Amino acid sequence: MSPIRDLLDIDYVGRYKLIEQVGVGGFAVVYRAVDPYIGRELAVKVSSLEDVADDRSSQQSFLRKLFIEAEAAGKLLHPNIVTIFDVGIQEPYYYIAMEFMNGRNLKYHCHPEQKLSTADAIDTVIKVCHGLDYAHQRGVVHRDIKSTNIMLGNKGEIKIADFGLAYMDAVEESKLPFAGTPSYMAPEQLRRETPTVQSDLYSLGVVLYEILAMQKPFFSKKEKDLEHMIQEEEHVPIQKINAEIPESLSRVIDRALEKKPHDRYPDALSFARDLEAVLKDGGKTLAPDLVEKIKMLKPLSFFADFSDEEMSNILQIGTWMKYSAGEMIVAQTEQDVSFFVIISGGCEAQKERKRLGQMGRGQCFGEISFLLGSERTATVSARTECQLLKLNPKKIDILPLETQVKLYRSFAKNLAQHLLAADQRAVDY
Structure with a gap:
């Protein structure tokens, strides 16, 4: 039996538990898997030398390709590149563990x-x-x-x-x-x-x-x-x-x-x-779809002072995201400096399982990480089905200066409202 077919019958490769097959290539099978040590879902790409060729020279060529992939991709950490976590050998298989894209x-x-x-x-x-x-x-x-x-x-x-x-x-x-x-x-x-x-x-x-x-x-x-x-x-x-x-x-x-x-x-x-x-x-x-998104932004207080062209520019450097009720958006201690504007629906913030408060349409969150470049101080989840606009500070820098000023002004206003609300909660307490 071909070794690539044998891959259908294995449950683990290295320390990774294989959950389901999600793809088959010429020399590899890709699985959705779990790292049991840290509970992370990931993809594992498994290859077999015996499925490539019988002669040693061709097998060595395949090995070079495999380890070049690991060396090159393992050094690339970017939001628009699938992250490589690990590479390993489990005779007669060779595997690469990487970010799982749903x-x-x-x-x-x-x-x-x-x-x-x-x-x-x-x-x-x-x-x-x-x-x-x-x-x-x-x-x-x-x-x-x-x-x-x-x-x-x-x-x-x-x-x-x-x-x-x-x-x-x-x-x-x-x-x-x-x-x-x-x-x-x-x-x-x-x-x-x-x-x-x-x-x-x-x-x-x-x-x-x-x-x-x-x-x-x-x-x-x-x-x-x-x-x-x-x-x-x-x-x-x-x-x-x-x-x-x-x-x-x-x-x-x-x-x-x-x-x-x-x-x-x-x-x-x-x-x-x-x-x-x-x-x-x-x-x-x-961009008719862009026009529809601008229509959704216009009623929000966060974008009250922006022209259609400015909102269009912001949409082009941002990421429009959708979440189901109960789905986690950011996790406490997560390393991410983006902030989010809530376009529709509502979100809820928690810290160490203690509820901090709810946020709704037109509000934003992630200000502390955005300003300080630090890890997330709270976990935010979708309270209802919601749509968010995610903005990264590095991408904001490419916007026209006037648009940047307006964006930071709205951001500061929202942050001030959060601080006032926090003060009021402290007084009430």
Whole structure:
């Protein structure tokens, strides 16, 4: 029996208890699992050398790929990258323990009935750009950006998965197997040249094209024909496939898909900035869903002094999240400096199981961690089904200065109200 099939019958790998199978790849099975030492839910990717090849040379190549993945991805700690926790060996298996993403990958939205709005597609790619920029600055090139490697969490998270093909500057190219997915690969990758930052940005351009046009810029059942098209032919302008795409967005995609690396974006942040400009310039005609969210913000006292354009900018750097009643939003002692604005529903704060109070629509929480950069001082859970806007201080810094001032003014007003309420509770007590 093939060892990869044997994986269906195991209950533990290393110290991790395997709960259920959630995915199968060419050389791996992915499980939802639990770390019994700390009670953390995670994903465990298990591989078998015997399922790769019988000869030692091919097995060693697989091992190199496995440990390069662990070395590269284990150094990347970013909200838009799936976190790697551990790597280990349990003969004849090799495994990687990583963050569990409760949701689906972006490929789900590459079908007409599940198509994202243009604004949501752009917002998704902007967040991927931020994750890639973080990795690139640390010498890591993903090498296999594609829609199935971009994970969408049920709470609005967007994360890059599978740095299994990552290339570290410090690792000799001869130690890496040729890898990637041809229809997403840059021309230089198909020529077996060393992948660079621009190779990842090309692949991300393919992803953006795919989720807007419902097809990739180049496709063929014959791999040789596909490679020729990618290297020699021009892609069909996306506006000819989707007439709703604005010219400004078409230009961004065209630049990302340039044949020569030096003609593409110099870095992921430049790519993101141009996409942000498209959102800003596109306004209401570009993002009907954005308009609906702005309508939900307008009645809130927190956003009373903001224009539609300012609220649009804030929505683009924030994360819109939904929680069910009773679901934990932040945990006491958790390391996170974001703060939250309650858009609808209500929340409740507790400290060491003692109830601190309730919060409702238009209020915000997380101020102490936001201001001091410290761990959470209380646990906050959804009292009812609710929607929240999560804002990170680093992303606030990219907003126009006037918008930042208004945001901090609303933030300070909300904090003052919290302090007054706390004083009143102390007097009543």
